[in-house]
Amino acid sequence: MIFTYLPAILLGVSAANAALTYKGVDWSSVIVEERAGVSYKNANGNVQPLEKTFVENGINTVRQRVWVNPGDGNYNLDYNIALAKRAKAVGLGVYIDFHYSDTWADPAHQTTPSGWPTDINNLSWKLYNYTLDAANRFQDAGVQPKIMSIGNEITTGLLWPTGKTNNWGNIARLLNSAAWGIKDSRLNPKPKIMIHLDNGWNWDTQNWWFTNVLNQGTLVLADFDMMGVSFYPFYSASASLDALRTSLNNMARTWNKEVAVVETNWPTSCPNPKYSFPSDVKNIPFSAAGQATYVTNVANVVSSVSRGVGLFYWEPAWVHNANLGSSCADNTMFSRTGQASSSLSVFQRI
Numbered sequence: 001m002i003f004t005y006l007p008a009i010l011l012g013v014s015a016a017n018a019a020l021t022y023k024g025v026d027w028s029s030v031i032v033e034e035r036a037g038v039s040y041k042n043a044n045g046n047v048q049p050l051e052k053t054f055v056e057n058g059i060n061t062v063r064q065r066v067w068v069n070p071g072d073g074n075y076n077l078d079y080n081i082a083l084a085k086r087a088k089a090v091g092l093g094v095y096i097d098f099h100y101s102d103t104w105a106d107p108a109h110q111t112t113p114s115g116w117p118t119d120i121n122n123l124s125w126k127l128y129n130y131t132l133d134a135a136n137r138f139q140d141a142g143v144q145p146k147i148m149s150i151g152n153e154i155t156t157g158l159l160w161p162t163g164k165t166n167n168w169g170n171i172a173r174l175l176n177s178a179a180w181g182i183k184d185s186r187l188n189p190k191p192k193i194m195i196h197l198d199n200g201w202n203w204d205t206q207n208w209w210f211t212n213v214l215n216q217g218t219l220v221l222a223d224f225d226m227m228g229v230s231f232y233p234f235y236s237a238s239a240s241l242d243a244l245r246t247s248l249n250n251m252a253r254t255w256n257k258e259v260a261v262v263e264t265n266w267p268t269s270c271p272n273p274k275y276s277f278p279s280d281v282k283n284i285p286f287s288a289a290g291q292a293t294y295v296t297n298v299a300n301v302v303s304s305v306s307r308g309v310g311l312f313y314w315e316p317a318w319v320h321n322a323n324l325g326s327s328c329a330d331n332t333m334f335s336r337t338g339q340a341s342s343s344l345s346v347f348q349r350i
Contacts, residue, residue, distance in 0.1 A: 019303045022146070022260060022310025024061035024095065025054065029318040031083060032074055038319060040334070050317055051090045061093035061146060063262065063312050066134070068113040069102045077134055084143040095147040095262075095312070096138070097196070098131065098178070100159055105152045107198050110160045118162050120170050124177040127159070131181025139186045149194040149262070150178035153230055155209060165212075172216035179223040192225040196262055199236075200229025201243040203250050210255060226309070227251055228262035231298065233281050234270065234326050240278035245301045252307040260310035261302055266294035270328035291333065 030050050042053045054062065064083055067075040084094045099105035102113050117123050131150070138145060154171075157164040163171050179193050199205050206229070213219055229248070233239050248259045267286045281297070284290045295313065302308035315324055316333035324331040 020299060020308070020310050022061045022093070022095070022312070023059055023299075024063055024093075024310060024312040025059055025316050026063040026065070026097075026263070026312055026314045027051075027054070027083070027317060028063070028065045028075060029315060029321070031079060033317065033320060036320060040317065049086070049090075051086050051092060055090050055092060059092065061095055061310070061312070062087045063095040063097055065097045065099055065152065067099055067102055068130070069115075071102075077137060081137060081141045081143065084138065084145070085141060088143050093146040094143060095149070096134075096145045096191075097149045097152050097262075098134070099152045100127065100130075100150075100178075105154075105158065107153055107156045110154065110156065110158050110163070112159045112162070116159075120162055120173060123159060123162050124173050127174055128177040128181045131178045132185050135182050135185030135187050139188065144187055144189060145191045147194055147226065148182055148191045149196045149228060150175055150182070150224070152196055153198040153263075154195070155197045155199065155205065165209075168212045169216050169218065172213050172218035175213070176219045176223055179219075192258070193223070194226040194228045194260075194262075195224050196228035196230070198230040199239070200231040200261060201236075201239045201247055203243075203247040206247055206251055207254070210251075221255060221257075224257070226258045226260060227255065228260050230263035230314075231261045232264060232326065233278050233294075234267070234273055234328055235275055237276040237278055240280045241297055241301050242280060243278075244298070245304060248302065248305045248308060252305050256307070258307045258309045259302070259305060260308070260312070261298055262310070262312045263314040264295075264298055264311065265314050265316070265324055265326075265331040266291045267326070267328035267331045269330040270326075272327065274327035286328070288333075 027050060039047050040050045040053060041047050042056065064080050065075055066077060066080050070076055073079060087094050101111050112118060116126050151158045157171050159174060163174050182193055197206060197209055231244055251259050268288055268291060270286045281294065284293050299311050302311050319332055319334050322330040322332050
């Protein structure tokens with residue numbers, strides 16, 4: 001049995017940024033970890049459900065990725081409904097992140113689910129009906145998500161090859177279909193509909209993408225409510241906090257949408273980073289204390305934006321994938337050792 005400990009770092013998001021509407025974490029893999037024998041302890045050493053520890057530390061919303069038909073069933077709709085029920089039972093809001101794939105969807109992978117059509121007419125109709133059915137199933141389960149993202153990091157498009165960025169008309173049509181699948185659902189109240197891109201620090205990327213897709217006339221501003229971005233400082237020396245602030249401010253001013261950082265994290269160990277870190281975070285240590293400083297700084301950036309509404313830390317409890325896809329050894333907020341690190345005690349006093 002693996003016991004993990006939560007640093008009170010999460011308190012930093014709540015205490016420092018009461019203005020943020022959404023103070024969240026992605027906990028998509030918690031059932032996978034629990035099936036592998038992982039149990040979670042809070043900072044006081046008490047074993048309890050992870051969602052309870054989140055609530056105790058000021059988290060109010062959890063993010064969950066949905067895959068269409070994964071081979072092992074992990075992250076499918078049934079998996080996510082069960083997880084969302086747990087969140088709702090302790091008062092947490094739920095943010096559903098549709099990947100529209102049977103596996104990972106990100107800027108390098110946007111594979112159309114197996115068996116789905118590829119011509120734009122039938123694919124748009126399939127996407128509409130899949131999203132409609134999924135939304136209705138959450139309603140029938142008694143869960144009304146606060147946010148639904150129609151795609152994950154779709155900077156290079158979605159549902160390839162039909163929805164690649166060499167055909168903006170197809171992207172606009174697909175997103176319109178997905179949005180109306182939610183709007184036409186029985187969900188009551190309706191969630192905020194989000195479009196989510198990566199490299200949130202890069203205003204040129206955000207401007208290029210939204211200008212192109214909105215110029216098609218098929219997807220209109222009324223079709224969605226929020227713009228979400230990923231922001232990872234260890235993939236580019238240009239991914240600075242200052243650049244993030246500029247980008248988010250420009251997004252909010254240009255399109256008058258709520259904006260949020262929906263994926264970010266910071267390492268407690270990074271002995272061999274692949275890229276240089278941005279100058280304005282280079283002095284933040286790779287430690288639990290450093291995580292607290294980094295998360296607080298990002299939250300301050302978001303809350304300084306006129307329509308900045310939230311921050312989500314990506315998969316802090318995925319202890320069997322501690323590098324979380326980065327070149328850093330550990331970006332989680334938990335320890336696998338059974339003993340809290342010496343740095344954890346400072347967060348218990350925040």
